[in-house]
Amino acid sequence: MKLEGKRILLVGASSDLAVSLNDMLYKSDNLVGLHYNINEKSLLKYGEGKKLKKFQKDLNSSSACFQLVDDFVSWSGGIDCLIQLSGDIKNPVYWENLTEEEWSYDLSVNLIMPFFLAQRAVLHMKNNGGRILLTSTASASHGGGSVSLAYGVAKAGIECMIKGMARDCAKHNILVNAIAPGFFLTKFHTEKIKRTQEQLQERINLIPLKRAGTTVEFAGTVMYLLSESASYITGQVIAISGGDWL
Numbered sequence: 001m002k003l004e005g006k007r008i009l010l011v012g013a014s015s016d017l018a019v020s021l022n023d024m025l026y027k028s029d030n031l032v033g034l035h036y037n038i039n040e041k042s043l044l045k046y047g048e049g050k051k052l053k054k055f056q057k058d059l060n061s062s063s064a065c066f067q068l069v070d071d072f073v074s075w076s077g078g079i080d081c082l083i084q085l086s087g088d089i090k091n092p093v094y095w096e097n098l099t100e101e102e103w104s105y106d107l108s109v110n111l112i113m114p115f116f117l118a119q120r121a122v123l124h125m126k127n128n129g130g131r132i133l134l135t136s137t138a139s140a141s142h143g144g145g146s147v148s149l150a151y152g153v154a155k156a157g158i159e160c161m162i163k164g165m166a167r168d169c170a171k172h173n174i175l176v177n178a179i180a181p182g183f184f185l186t187k188f189h190t191e192k193i194k195r196t197q198e199q200l201q202e203r204i205n206l207i208p209l210k211r212a213g214t215t216v217e218f219a220g221t222v223m224y225l226l227s228e229s230a231s232y233i234t235g236q237v238i239a240i241s242g243g244d245w246l
Helices: 016-027 064-077 100-125 149-172 189-190 197-205 215-226
Strands: 006-011 028-036 052-056 079-084 128-133 174-181 238-241
Touching: 006 016, 006 064, 016 028, 016 215, 028 064, 052 064, 064 100, 079 100, 079 215, 100 128, 100 149, 100 174, 128 197, 128 215, 128 238, 149 174, 174 215, 215 238
Parallel strands: 006 028, 006 079, 028 052, 079 128, 128 174, 174 238
Antiparallel strands: none
16 A cells, blocks of 8 residues: 655645545655645644645635645646545535525536546646546435535536546546545534534444544555556545445
């Protein structure tokens, strides 16, 4: 599972799920780009140098996605791995109350922008191969959540997208997969939808392993999928869910 000598762009490095992954990449022998939009504070402990650079970009258009990838390539000399953890939900309300603006926003952030990030990365990877790892969610094939339906629809789109890309990019030795996290104790649950401790425990009780996932487990799976040990895996959605929905 050793990963070294790679040029890795992590999009959404300021997300809660990226905490342990940032640490692993920071300590690794790779050229690493950490992207953020607003929350630079979470990345302050990572000093920039020859092997690490931070990139601030609001990914609100295809051109912004292209620019981020191109800026990373200009700094690193190429791109071997693209990891996309960026995402958001405009307003976590019951789907009957979703507005057109909220629906469009959720699909744009969670499906459309990841597509253009991957599209641009493929352009740079065609000569030397590479890895693209996008983010789905373990609930995508189970109807999503009642207060996050547009998000679930977007992630179902990601799962379709990575299969099509994997099929067409195999001839360039570009592997395209998705990682599908289940329940992790992130700020989405504790701050955005403000679940109580009782509600959180009720959710955890539905998981066969009876616990939330950890960022170390998440990071370990990502690092494996980028390693040579996973060089025969493409077009797959890897769930990290503790057995949810079994």
